[in-house]
Amino acid sequence: MSDGRSIRVALAGQPNVGKSTVFNLLTGLSQHVGNWPGKTVERKEGVYSHNGTEVHIVDLPGTYSLTANSAEEVIARDHIIRERPDVVVVVINASSVERNLYLVAELLPLPSPVIVAVNMMDVAAQHGVQIEPDVLEAALGVPVVPMIATKNQGIHELVQAIDNLVQDGTQYEPKKPEIRDDHRALLEELNELVVGYVPSPYPSDWVSLKLLEGDVEIMEMMENRLPEDVWDRVYAILMEHEDAVVAVAGGRYEWIGRMTRAALVRPGVGQVTITERMDRWATHPVWGLLVLACILGLVFWLTYSVGAPLQGLLETYVVAGGAEIATRALGNAPSWLSSLVVDGVIGGAGTVVTFIPILVIFFAFMGLLEDVGYMARAGYVMDRFMHLMGLHGKSFIPLYLGFGCNVPAVMGTRVIESRRGRLLTIMLVPLVPCTARMMVLAFITPLFFGAAAPLVAWSLVGLSLTVLAVSGVLINRVAFGGERAAFIMELPLYHVPNWRTIGILIWQRSLAFFKRAGTVILVVSVVLWVLSALPTGEIETSFLAGVGRLLAPLGSLLGLSWQMMVALLTSFIAKENAVASLGVLYGAGGEAGLAQILPEILTPAAALSYLVVQMLFVPCVATVATVFQESNSWKWTLFILVFLLAVSFGLGIVIYQVASFVT
Amino acid sequence: MRRVRRRGVRGDRDLPLAPGRLSELNAGEQAIIEGCDAGHMLVSRLSALGFTPDAPVTMVQNFGYGPVIVSVRDTRIALGRGEAAKIRVRRTSGGR
Numbered sequence: 064m065s066d067g068r069s070i071r072v073a074l075a076g077q078p079n080v081g082k083s084t085v086f087n088l089l090t091g092l093s094q095h096v097g098n099w100p101g102k103t104v105e106r107k108e109g110v111y112s113h114n115g116t117e118v119h120i121v122d123l124p125g126t127y128s129l130t131a132n133s134a135e136e137v138i139a140r141d142h143i144i145r146e147r148p149d150v151v152v153v154v155i156n157a158s159s160v161e162r163n164l165y166l167v168a169e170l171l172p173l174p175s176p177v178i179v180a181v182n183m184m185d186v187a188a189q190h191g192v193q194i195e196p197d198v199l200e201a202a203l204g205v206p207v208v209p210m211i212a213t214k215n216q217g218i219h220e221l222v223q224a225i226d227n228l229v230q231d232g233t234q235y236e237p238k239k240p241e242i243r244d245d246h247r248a249l250l251e252e253l254n255e256l257v258v259g260y261v262p263s264p265y266p267s268d269w270v271s272l273k274l275l276e277g278d279v280e281i282m283e284m285m286e287n288r289l290p291e292d293v294w295d296r297v298y299a300i301l302m303e304h305e306d307a308v309v310a311v312a313g314g315r316y317e318w319i320g321r322m323t324r325a326a327l328v329r330p331g332v333g334q335v336t337i338t339e340r341m342d343r344w345a346t347h348p349v350w351g352l353l354v355l356a357c358i359l360g361l362v363f364w365l366t367y368s369v370g371a372p373l374q375g376l377l378e379t380y381v382v383a384g385g386a387e388i389a390t391r392a393l394g395n396a397p398s399w400l401s402s403l404v405v406d407g408v409i410g411g412a413g414t415v416v417t418f419i420p421i422l423v424i425f426f427a428f429m430g431l432l433e434d435v436g437y438m439a440r441a442g443y444v445m446d447r448f449m450h451l452m453g454l455h456g457k458s459f460i461p462l463y464l465g466f467g468c469n470v471p472a473v474m475g476t477r478v479i480e481s482r483r484g485r486l487l488t489i490m491l492v493p494l495v496p497c498t499a500r501m502m503v504l505a506f507i508t509p510l511f512f513g514a515a516a517p518l519v520a521w522s523l524v525g526l527s528l529t530v531l532a533v534s535g536v537l538i539n540r541v542a543f544g545g546e547r548a549a550f551i552m553e554l555p556l557y558h559v560p561n562w563r564t565i566g567i568l569i570w571q572r573s574l575a576f577f578k579r580a581g582t583v584i585l586v587v588s589v590v591l592w593v594l595s596a597l598p599t600g601e602i603e604t605s606f607l608a609g610v611g612r613l614l615a616p617l618g619s620l621l622g623l624s625w626q627m628m629v630a631l632l633t634s635f636i637a638k639e640n641a642v643a644s645l646g647v648l649y650g651a652g653g654e655a656g657l658a659q660i661l662p663e664i665l666t667p668a669a670a671l672s673y674l675v676v677q678m679l680f681v682p683c684v685a686t687v688a689t690v691f692q693e694s695n696s697w698k699w700t701l702f703i704l705v706f707l708l709a710v711s712f713g714l715g716i717v718i719y720q721v722a723s724f725v726t
Numbered sequence: 727m728r729r730v731r732r733r734g735v736r737g738d739r740d741l742p743l744a745p746g747r748l749s750e751l752n753a754g755e756q757a758i759i760e761g762c763d764a765g766h767m768l769v770s771r772l773s774a775l776g777f778t779p780d781a782p783v784t785m786v787q788n789f790g791y792g793p794v795i796v797s798v799r800d801t802r803i804a805l806g807r808g809e810a811a812k813i814r815v816r817r818t819s820g821g822r
Contacts, residue, residue, distance in 0.1 A: 128774035132767055161799045162776050192800070277766055308766065312773035316781065316799075329800070338802070339786075346804075348789055443804045447792040450806075456793075549768050550793055550806030551775065 069117040070229050073143055073175070076154035077166050078125040079436070079555035081182045084212040084564045085154050086122045089222070096571050099124075099138050103482070103695040113222050116229075121148070127162075129169040131280035134482065143173050144264055150225050151175045157187035157194050157209075158556055160327055161319055167203075168240045168315040172269050176235050178206045178224050185211045186558045189337065191330025198326040204237045213561040240318035242272070246310050249300065250275055256297050260288045274301060276308045338436075338556045345437065346554070351444040358437075359463055362428050366421060366467050373420035382413035403592060411588025414637045415581045418470065418685070419573070425464055425471035426572045429478070430565040432460075436555045438478055446550060452532050453539030453547045455479055458488040462531075465495030469686040470580065473693050474572055481548040487539060489694050490703050493682035494531040496524050500678055503634075503641055510662050511670040519671070527678050530710060538706075576689070583688035588636055595633075603648070607632065620716045621676065622669030622723060631676065637683050668726055672719035679711035746817060749794060749810035751785035757815035759783055759798075764812040775803060777813060 074089075076082035086094070090109025099106045107122040123142060124135035131137055143151060151170055155163035160181070170177050181196055200207035206224045210217025228235060242250050254271040261267040262284070273281040274297065282301070286294050301307075330336070344350045386405045393401040432438045438460070446456025457479045465472035472492045479485040496504075504523060508516035539547065594607040611629035618628045626648040634641040646657045649664075665673070681687070681704055691700040751757055759781045762769045776799035777783070786802060787795040793806050805813075 127771075130770050130774065132770060159799070159801050162801050165774055165776070276770070305766070308770050309761070309773050309778060312770075313778040313780070316776065316778055342787075342795075342802075346787060346795060348792060439804070443793060443795070446804075446806070549771070549809050550804070551771060551809060552804045553775075554795065554802040554804055 068115070069119065070149040070225075071146070072118055072120045072225060073123055073146075073148040073151045074120055074154065075123045075139060075143075075151055075166065075170060076125055077127050077156070077163055079553060080125075080154045080156040080163060081212050081561075082122070082125060082154045083568075084561050085152075085180065085182060085210070085218075085221075086120065087564055087567050088212055088215065088218050089118075089120055092567070094122075094567075096575070098695070102134055102138065103485075103693070104135055104138055105477075111222075113226055116226065118222075118225065121146075126166065128165060130276070131278045133480075137280060140169075140173070143170070143175055144266075147264065148175050149229050150178060152178045152180055152221065152225065154180045154182050154210075157181050157184045158190050158192050160192075160194055160199075160323055161316075164319045164322065165312075165315055168318060171205075171237050171239045172266065172272070174264070174266060176205070176228055176232060177237065178208065178221070178228060179203065180208045180210050180217070180221055182210045182212050182217075183558065184209050184217075185214070186556055189558075190556060191336065193328040195326045199322070202238065202322045202326060205235065213559070213564075238322075240315050243310055243314040243317065246275070246304075246307060246314070249304060249307070253297060253300060256293055257285060257289065260285070260290075260293070262288060272311065275304070276311050277301065277305065336556070338554075341557055342440065342554070345440040346443055348444070348447075351440065355441050355444055358432075358441075362424075362464075363467070365428075366424055370420040370424050374417050377417050377419065378413070381416055382409065385409050385413070399596065402596065403589070407589045407592030408585065410592070411585045411636065412581075414588070414685070415577065415584050418468070418576070421468050422471050422573055422576060423569055425467060425475070426569040427565065429460070429464075429471075429475050430568040431560055433478065434560040434565055436557045439552055439554045442478075442552060443554065450547065450550070452535035453543070454487060454491075454535060455481065455484040455547065455550065456552075458484060458491075461488055462492060462495055465492045465497060467498060469493055469495065469497050469682050470576065470689050471572075473686060473689040474576065476693060483543050484548060486694055486699060487535065487543065489690055490538060490699070490706075491531050491535050493686055493690070493703065493707060494527055494534060494679065496527045496678055499637060499683070503677055504674060506642055506658075507661070507670060507674060510658055511665070511667045519674075523674055523678055526675065526714075530679060530714070534706070534710070575692070579692045580685045580688040584636065584685050587684045591633060591636060608648075617712070621672040621712070621719045622666060623673055624664065627665075627673055631673075631680060634677065635681060635684055637685075641677065666723065666726070668719055668722035671722050672715040675718050676711045676715040679707060679714060681707050681711075746815060747811050748783065748785075748796065748805070748813040748815050749788070749807055751788060751796075751815065751817070753785055753787055755817060756782060756784045756819040757817045760814040760816055762813050764809075768809065768812070772809075772813070776801065782818070783815065 074082060074086055086107065086109065089111050094107050094109035097106050098104065104124050108120060110117060110119050121142065123139040126133070126136045126139050129136050129140040153167050153170055155167070167177065167179060181194060187194060196207045196209040206228060208217055208221045208224050210221060212218070250271055253274055254268055257271055257274070258267045261270045270281055270285065274285060285297065289297065345354055386409050389404050389409055390401060393404060432441070438457070441460055442456035444456070445459035449456050449458050461472045461475035461478070464475050469492050472495065473489055476485050476488045479488055504520050508520045512519045591607065595605045597606055599605065607629055608625070610632065611625040614628040615625040618625060626645065629648060630641045630644040633644040642657065649657065649660050687700065687704065690703060694700060745760065759777055759779055761779055762772055762777065781798060784797040785794065786797050793804050794810050795802055795804050
C-alpha cells in the first residue's frame with residue numbers, strides 16, 4: 064500500500080536488542096508517544112524522509128514470540144495482519160541470534176515482507192560471537208543489515224534496504240520455516256477444515272498453525288466462525304495433540320539451526336565473558352544484595368545532594384519569583400483574582416515545577432540501569448523477598464523509588480512485564496513513605512515525643528512498610544487468586560549505555576508527567592483554593608472549613624479537630640501543605656508559631672493518630688493522577704483510594720483509642 | 727555437591743545419563759531438555775525462549791534456594807525454582 068510518496072514500516076524485535084535505539088535513530092524527536100487503543104501498552108510512532116519518500120514507522124512492543132499469552136504479542140501481530148505495513152524491520156541482537164530468530168520465524172509467514180537488522184555487532188564481538196550477515200541473508204532469503212545502533216552505524220544501509228524492498232519486491236523470496244514432518248499431515252488436515260471460514264485479513268495457513276499451537280485468541284475466533292460440527296472436529300484434533308505447541312516451537316528452532324549453521328561462530332568453550340565475570344558479583348545471593356544496596360545508596364545521595372538544592376532554587380527563583388511578578392502585575396486587579404492566580408494557580412503550578420529535579424534524577428537512574436542491563440540483576444536478587452508478597456523481583460526498584468517520590472515510582476513500574484504484577488506494584492507504591500511525608504513526620508514528632516521522636520518516626524515508617532507487605536499479600540490473594548506469574552527473566556549481556564536513548568526516555572517520561580499529572584494538580588489546586596476562599600474570603604468560614612466541620616465527628620474518633628481534618632484534605636495537593644494549612648487555620652503565622660501552638664491543642668495520642676493517618680492516607684494528587692495514567696483503569700484507581708482511606712482511618716482510630724487509653 | 731534424586735532407581739550411582747529436573751543441576755553442569763510438565767501457557771513461553779526437547783542447557787548458578795540462572799541457546803535466563811523444577815532434563819556432564 065505505498066504510493067511512492069509515503070510508506071509504512073513496523074519495527075519489531077525481542078526485548079534487549081536495542082530496538083528503541085534504532086527507532087530513535089530513525090525518527091529522532093519526531094516521535095510521538097501514546098498508548099495502543101484501549102491498552103496500557105506504550106505505542107511509539109515517528110517519521111523520516113528519504114529520497115522524497117515519507118516513511119512512517121510504528122514501534123511494535125518488544126515480544127519474544129507472537130502467541131496470545133500477552134497483550135503485547137497480540138498487539139504486535141494484530142498490527143501486522145490488520146494494517147499490512149509495507150515492510151517489517153526485525154531488530155535482532157547479534158549475540159543471541161539463535162533465540163532472536165524465533166521471532167523472525169513467526170514473522171515470515173505473515174503478509175508483510177521482512178528485513179532483518181542485526182544490531183549490537185560490537186557486543187557480540189566482545190563476547191566472542193561472530194556472525195556473517197551475507198551468509199545469513201543467503202540462507203534466509205531476506206535482506207540482512209548489520210548495525211551498531213549505539214554508534215550510528217548501519218542506519219543508512221537500513222534506510223536504503225527499506226527503500227529497495229519497497230521499490231522492487233520481486234527479489235524477495237524468503238525461506239519460510241516449515242512444520243516438522245511428524246506434524247505435517249495434522250496441519251494439512253486442520254487447514255482443510257478451516258479454509259474458507261478464516262476471516263480476512265488473517266492468512267489461512269497461519270491460522271491453522273496457531274490453532275495447532277493452542278493459541279487461545281485464534282481458537283476463540285474460529286470457534287465463533289466455524290459451523291458447530293466442523294469446530295467439534297477441529298477441537299477434537301487439538302485436544303488429542305495438546306503437546307503440538309512444543310513440536311511447532313521445536314520445528315522453528317530446527318529451521319533456525321539450519322539457517323545459522325554457516326553464518327554463526329560461537330566463542331570457544333571456557334572463554335569467560337565480561338557479563339559472566341560481572342554476574343559473579345551481581346547475581347550472587349549475598350554480594351548481589353551488597354551491590355544493589357550501594358547503587359541504591361548512590362541514587363539517594365544524588366537525590367539529596369543535587370536534587371534537593373535544585374528544588375530549593377526552583378522554589379525560590381521560579382515559584383516565589385513568579386508569584387512576585389504576578390502579584391505586581393495584578394496590583395490593580397481585585398484581590399480575589401490576585402489571590403487566585405498567586406495562591407491557587409502559581410501555588411499549584413509551583414508544586415509541579417519543583418518536581419522536576421527529582422523526576423529527572425529518577426528517570427535518568429532507571430533509564431541507565433535498564434540500558435546497561437543491570438535492572439534484570441536487581442530483579443533477580445530481590446525476587447526471593449518480593450515473591451513472599453506475591454510480587455516480581457523487578458517490583459523492588461519502583462517501590463524503592465517511592466521513598467523519594469511516589470510519582471516516578473509509579474511510572475517506574477513499566478519495567479514489570481506482567482500486567483498483574485505491574486498493577487499490584489502500582490497499588491502498593493502509595494504506601495511507601497515519600498520525602499514529603501517524612502518531612503511532616505520530622506516536623507511534628509519532636510513537638511510531642513521529645514527524645515523519643517526518632518523512635519516514633521521510624522516506627523511509623525516501619526508501620527507503613529508492614530502495611531505494605533500485608534496489603535500486598537491480601538490484594539494478591541483476593542484480586543489475583545494468590546498466585547503470581549511465573550518467574551522467567553532474561554539476563555541480557557551488559558553493554559555500554561547509550562546516552563541519547565536515555566536522554567530521549569527522560570524527556571518523554573517527564574513530558575508525560577507534566578501533561579497528565581501537571582494538569583490535574585493545577586485543577587485541583589484551583590478547586591481547593593476556591594473552596595477555601597468561598598463564600599466569605601476567610602478560610603475559617605469557607606466551604607473547605609465546612610467540609611472539615613462535617614468530618615469533625617470522624618476526627619473526634621482520632622482525637623483531631625476540624626482544622627486538622629482540613630489540613631488532611633489540603634495535603635491531597637502535596638503532603639507538605641498539611642503544615643502550611645495548619646499554620647493558616649490556627650493563625651499561627653509560620654512554622655515556629657505552629658510549633659508552639661500544636662502541643663497545646665493536641666494530645667500526644669492525637670498527634671500519633673494524625674501521623675498514622677497522614678502516612679497511610681490517600682497519596683498526593685500527582686500520585687493519584689499517575690496511578691490512573693499507568694493503570695488506565697478507573698476501577699483500580701478508585702479501589703486504591705478507598706482502600707487507603709479505610710486502612711489509614713481504621714488504623715488511626717485504633718491507635719488513637721489504644722494510645723489515649725494507655726496515657 | 728548434591729546428588730541427583732533418581733526416581734525409582736536404586737543402586738548404581740554412576741549412571742551417566744540419569745533423568746532429572748533442571749532445578750537439580752549444579753552450577754557448571756550441562757544437560758539436554760526432555761520436556762516440561764506444566765500448564766499450556768508456561769510450556770508455550772518456555773518453548774518460545776528455547777526450552778524445547780533436545781536443546782542443550784547449562785546451569786550457570788544454583789544455590790539451592792531462590793531462582794536459578796541457566797544458559798540456553800546463548801542466552802542467560804533466570805528461572806524461578808518452581809518453574810525450573812517443572813523442566814525435565816537428561817544430564818550430559820557433571821558428576822554426582
